[in-house]
Amino acid sequence: MNIRDDQAVQELNQSLNLEPLWLPFTPNRQFKASPRLIASAKDMHYYTDDGRKVLDGIAGLWCVNAGHCRDGIVSAIQEQAQTIDYTTAFNMSHPTVFQAAEMVTRLAPDDLDHVFFVNSGSESVDTALKIAIGYHNALGKPRHRLIGRERGYHGVGFGGMSVGGMTPNRKAFSAALLPGVDHLPHTHSLEHAAFSKGQPEWGAHLADDLERIVALHDASNIAAVIVEPVAGSAGVLVPPKGYLQRLREICDKHGLLLIFDEVITGFGRTGSAFASHTLGVVPDMITFAKGVSNGAAPLGGVLVKKEIYDAFMDGSEEVIEFFHGYTYSGHPLATAAAIATMDIYEQESLFDRSRELAPYYEEAVHSLKGLPHVIDVRNFGLMCGVELEPIPGHPGKRAYETFVKCYQNGVLVRSGGETIALTPPLIATRSHVDEIAGTLGDALKSMA
Numbered sequence: 104m105n106i107r108d109d110q111a112v113q114e115l116n117q118s119l120n121l122e123p124l125w126l127p128f129t130p131n132r133q134f135k136a137s138p139r140l141i142a143s144a145k146d147m148h149y150y151t152d153d154g155r156k157v158l159d160g161i162a163g164l165w166c167v168n169a170g171h172c173r174d175g176i177v178s179a180i181q182e183q184a185q186t187i188d189y190t191t192a193f194n195m196s197h198p199t200v201f202q203a204a205e206m207v208t209r210l211a212p213d214d215l216d217h218v219f220f221v222n223s224g225s226e227s228v229d230t231a232l233k234i235a236i237g238y239h240n241a242l243g244k245p246r247h248r249l250i251g252r253e254r255g256y257h258g259v260g261f262g263g264m265s266v267g268g269m270t271p272n273r274k275a276f277s278a279a280l281l282p283g284v285d286h287l288p289h290t291h292s293l294e295h296a297a298f299s300k301g302q303p304e305w306g307a308h309l310a311d312d313l314e315r316i317v318a319l320h321d322a323s324n325i326a327a328v329i330v331e332p333v334a335g336s337a338g339v340l341v342p343p344k345g346y347l348q349r350l351r352e353i354c355d356k357h358g359l360l361l362i363f364d365e366v367i368t369g370f371g372r373t374g375s376a377f378a379s380h381t382l383g384v385v386p387d388m389i390t391f392a393k394g395v396s397n398g399a400a401p402l403g404g405v406l407v408k409k410e411i412y413d414a415f416m417d418g419s420e421e422v423i424e425f426f427h428g429y430t431y432s433g434h435p436l437a438t439a440a441a442i443a444t445m446d447i448y449e450q451e452s453l454f455d456r457s458r459e460l461a462p463y464y465e466e467a468v469h470s471l472k473g474l475p476h477v478i479d480v481r482n483f484g485l486m487c488g489v490e491l492e493p494i495p496g497h498p499g500k501r502a503y504e505t506f507v508k509c510y511q512n513g514v515l516v517r518s519g520g521e522t523i524a525l526t527p528p529l530i531a532t533r534s535h536v537d538e539i540a541g542t543l544g545d546a547l548k549s550m551a
């Protein structure tokens with residue numbers, strides 16, 4: 104056990120100089136005035152620098168699916184660091200990355216049998232968009248337009264930001280976003296689908312907007328459509344029944360590639376390896392990150408269908424087929440972590456466990472209906488969004504204050520916009536679920 108709750112950790116944290124660090128997606132001055140520092144973590148819990156135990160209700164950031172500091176993953180990283188710390192991925196490689204690729208493709212839907220490794224979700228998305236454009240070039244019929252969706256989140260690279268649809272992330276950069284991008288409407292409707300359990304009945308018709316965009320530009324100009332099968336960061340927006348099937352049909356009709364961004368939904372979050380399995384729709388590419396390595400080392404990737412890989416392999420064997428890659432594509436430590444992670448998923452049947460817990464989780468989170476300020480609860484697999492009524496003139500404030508209250512009371516939840524997201528590790532038990540829902544419920548009551 105590696106829980107560092109000793110005096111030395113507390114003293115170290117208290118002597119820290121917080122100023123030099125610029126924290127991501129954080130109000131820096133507010134945080135530094137009242138920091139939240141984690142000293143250690145194990146399984147379902149964090150331990151804070153002031154000695155408190157905090158239940159992790161969000162699996163780190165939708166990534167620590169097998170729980171924290173798992174022995175097998177820790178030792179795999181340690182051993183790899185001693186054996187081979189780094190090799191270039193260009194014109195060279197190492198065995199671990201091939202083993203990791205084979206394991207990921209074994210988990211993927213049948214047709215997606217090649218994988219390109221990167222280091223993050225953002226890199227996976229930008230890579231997939233480039234593969235889509237490169238694929239059409241390779242076929243000799245260039246297509247460059249890309250289609251995303253309102254309220255989509257695809258990371259923070261210029262590609263991901265451009266196809267993404269979260270206004271706060273885009274507005275400061277609007278003049279610098281990629282040209283040639285359109286957006287489908289988002290699928291969330293308080294009017295028609297509030298408090299739906301699982302997939303809403305209403306909204307499949309929203310996929311038909313893709314026909315409008317195709318009619319506007321002509322299919323011959325459109326390379327790909329990218330969506331999260333279940334939108335995560337925008338507040339857990341669950342696809343209406345039939346919606347993804349409809350998108351798939353329209354993409355097939357017009358020869359558009361369909362990309363599922365499974366950075367959050369991959370590796371068991373919805374009760375199968377990928378949401379593609381759970382929802383019964385197979386895209387042409389899947390982007391993934393987070394759960395592939397249990398958050399223990401940065402790794403992401405793009406799964407592609409064989410015909411996409413083959414299209415790139417068509418020319419001279421002496422020429423680099425895809426002018427793209429990262430210094431750390433398939434890094435030894437990250438791929439070692441991924442192999443150990445996928446071993447744990449299999450040995451502990453964590454995807455099955457996630458599926459079995461989901462109905463209990465659904466009842467627990469929907470029991471929050473009727474509490475002060477709760478205007479919607481949405482859930483799918485072990486994902487849930489509890490939407491709160493905004494405070495006029497203070498966007499996001501109520502959800503942020505709820506997050507702080509829950510943290511003080513021993514449960515980590517995530518606030519994003521007006522929504523609280525609950526996405527526990529897949530090792531969660533019913534009593535963890537009760538504690539998460541109960542603590543959130545108490546926080547909401549206390550803030551009435």
Ligand SMILES: Cc1ncc(COP(=O)(O)O)c(C=O)c1O
Pocket residue numbers: 222223224225226228256257258259331335336364365366367392393
């Ligand atoms: C669907 C989706 N795509 C991409 C990303 C970006 O991943 P990263 O933060 O690893 O770059 C995220 C992050 O939450 C995500 O949820």
